[in-house]
Amino acid sequence: MRAIVEGLDLRRAKSLDDALHILRDDPRTPMAGNTDLYVALNFGTLVPRRFLDIRALSELREISLNGDVLVIGALTTYTSLIRSDVVGSRLPMLVEAARQVGGAQIQNRGTLGGNVANASPAGDSLPVLAAADATIVLRSAAAERRVPITQFYTGYRTTVMRPDELVVAIEVPPVEGRQWFRKVGTRAAQAISKIVVAAVRTSAPRIAFGSVAPTVVRVPETERALADGAGIDEAAQILSREIKPIDDIRSTAEYRLRVAANLLRRFWEETS
């Protein structure tokens, strides 16, 4: 099986500025680690025809601290997240999520910015970023803007990102309290999440789920109940009213509801 590339057009950006000007004047689909795009190409389901390779832009690969804020460049790979001391000490739940993405081959190429921009409701980093109150930094040739991750997604696989913008970085403020990540799939590695949860245990717990809705979601009612001292049984009931998962090829809505409630209990027990 040979993937068909005739008729596809590729430009390569020399710098971030160059990339943003190309996107303004000659709109194209950005190409980072290709672990989503080339699966679609190989399947014959890739819609775009014109691409911009941004993978070489070293400006987008840095992990740094800006004051208190952890700044992760969009092109940071899962492998770099796993190896980063500062990510390991500040955001261990992101390292946990990265370890469970694909195998080494996918971790070596897949990027955090690609996971965010791809906007799959099953993206494993998204609940982590939502529970951490992360901000997505978008830049165009004209301007830069910051969007909280909970406002970044507008529906199933849609975002507020405009075609002339790139995700340049993800900013994560300090996270206090114990961090917790769990992914329930059919196999530890390689599996597309059936359900994934990231949570932070503080006096005001923060809990985010993936694969239970068209986008990643926080569960504010459940969070509030726990903050106000509700028991875990009551919180689990509130959770099952708050999320509305769907049936799909990977699992049923009923299964997802049950697993989500079990994961909530597990989080509460393991971080107590």
Add this chain to the structure above:
Amino acid sequence: MRFTLNGKDTDVSAHPMTRLLDVLREECGLTGTKEGCGEGECGACTVLIDGDPVCSCLIPVAQAEGAEVLTIEGLGNDHPLQHLFMNEVGAQCGICTPGMIMTAITLGPEPTLDDVKTALAGNLCRCTGYSAIYRAIMKWRQMPDPGTQVSAAR
């Protein structure tokens, strides 16, 4: 587009979005790298780019430009790990074997069985049931002179 292939400077003329897998097999005539799934799941197409295992079915050749690419052919035909795969019956149909070996040579020093399993999580085998593969790799890492190893932990 130029890159280093198994130590040799190589120039290819394929469309820049052609999968590295197709360039290796068709333009370069190196058919040791296999295609299993074509979607990043099976690892049969694993090659090393600058020392890191990657799925060549997910990489446009443009992203290999200037890089060092190592395929199973680059190990020669006499690598101790290749012999161990044969002796331990770590290969049956053989489709997964080149990818398994390319991933295995990036293992860090003194891997535990768990390290081996984690490292090979992206390489699937439908024939052997894995234990012979793990055995071959563990024996290889206990050899006094294991030949080529690529340290990925740079």
